[in-house]
Amino acid sequence: MPARLDLTGQRFGRLVARSIVARSSGEWLCDCDCGNRVTVTAGHLRSSTRSCGCAKRERLAALAPKRLAANTHHGHAGRGKKSHAYHSWDAMIQRCTNPKFHQFKDYGGRGIQVCDRWRESFEAFLADMGEPPEGHTLDRIQNYGDYEPGNCRWATRDEQRKNSRLRHDRIPMDRRAWRKMKQRAREMRKLLIG
Numbered sequence: 087m088p089a090r091l092d093l094t095g096q097r098f099g100r101l102v103a104r105s106i107v108a109r110s111s112g113e114w115l116c117d118c119d120c121g122n123r124v125t126v127t128a129g130h131l132r133s134s135t136r137s138c139g140c141a142k143r144e145r146l147a148a149l150a151p152k153r154l155a156a157n158t159h160h161g162h163a164g165r166g167k168k169s170h171a172y173h174s175w176d177a178m179i180q181r182c183t184n185p186k187f188h189q190f191k192d193y194g195g196r197g198i199q200v201c202d203r204w205r206e207s208f209e210a211f212l213a214d215m216g217e218p219p220e221g222h223t224l225d226r227i228q229n230y231g232d233y234e235p236g237n238c239r240w241a242t243r244d245e246q247r248k249n250s251r252l253r254h255d256r257i258p259m260d261r262r263a264w265r266k267m268k269q270r271a272r273e274m275r276k277l278l279i280g
């Protein structure tokens with residue numbers, strides 16, 4: 087089994103196998119391009135492990151919203167007082183990028199994404215969407231579409247219920263969009279969870 091293989095010097099993504107540490111379990115000491123050293127089984131090296139974990143951390147960091155300037159959002163997020171628009175933006179990003187968020191499985195887990203423009207900037211989101219009227223929340227027009235300009239609106243609960251019935255009853259999802267969504271859902275789950 088794996089222990090018989092000599093992987094010395096072989097590269098697996100960012101990892102280079104240096105020496106075997108446990109013949110019984112086939113574990114190899116590997117150098118990662120980032121400078122970390124990790125122990126990985128030969129089985130994992132040959133199937134999926136491609137870094138010490140740094141690659142995944144980088145992908146997650148790239149997905150996360152830039153929150154540094156949160157306090158400068160024109161009073162939307164200053165000192166404990168967050169506007170409705172800001173809450174909507176924040177929750178949208180959580181739903182799509184945070185596997186620990188309770189609604190993630192229905193959004194990010196299904197491949198629904200936030201467009202780069204909105205993910206990276208609350209101000210861009212606000213500029214495109216405007217302030218929500220009283221009693222309105224963020225709604226996606228096409229159920230399989232992303233959070234992006236053209237597919238979002240502020241809607242009342244009633245309007246959303248109506249739209250959600252329409253989605254189920256009258257707008258059959260076309261097969262290409264369905265396949266695309268499933269494929270993206272797989273990619274997102276792999277990226278964020280697996």
Ligand SMILES: [Zn+2]
Nearest residue numbers: 118120138140
């Ligand atoms: Zn690394």
